[in-house]
Amino acid sequence: PTRFPQTDAMIHFARAIGAARTGNAAQARAETEKLGNLRETLQQNKDAYWAEQVEIQRRAAAAWTARAEGKTDDALALMRSAAELEATTEKHNISPGPIVLARELLGDMLLEMQQPAKAIAEYEAALTMAPNRFKALYALGRAAELSGDRDKARVVYGKLLVVAAASDGARPELAQAKAFLR
Secondary structure, three states: OOOOHHHHHHHHHHHHHHHHHOOOHHHHHHHHHHHHHHHHHHHHOOOHHHHHHHHHHHHHHHHHHHHHOOOHHHHHHHHHHHHHHHHHOOOOOOOOOOOOOHHHHHHHHHHHOOOHHHHHHHHHHHHHHOOOOHHHHHHHHHHHHHHOOHHHHHHHHHHHHHHOOOOOOOOHHHHHHHHHHO
16 A cells, blocks of 8 residues: 555556456455545545545445446446446646546446447547547447448447547557448
């Protein structure tokens, strides 16, 4: 642990999501518990802003842990709860943005559950919060493609290529967007 619980939380959040998405529910649960402890520390330190940010992470981690345990309804409810809390918070003017937006994670979960049309709304909401975000643009294009909305996929993938025009271009997401647009 460091002197900055919010920084420690980012590490535990990444570990929890990674563990859950690779099927290691036990590790995900342990990391999620650490997030809860860090949130409590921040509350005791009267750091309401960061306590709330860590709570968003904790809920998202708990959602993906539930998903790894096969608890689909719980997973969706927790992920929606994280996304709703995130939507009500203001970004502190000197804080970095989140590692991943809760709306993106909700969209990812819906895509995994073969619900691309529902995922579209979540990615669009994420892009309202963070315009031109590479991950959300790609995921929105993919969700549109999977839902059969070829026109939307074409527009979104085109925008993704514009946003990433100065990149090295070797990312698989860009290759997929280019292949779709051919």
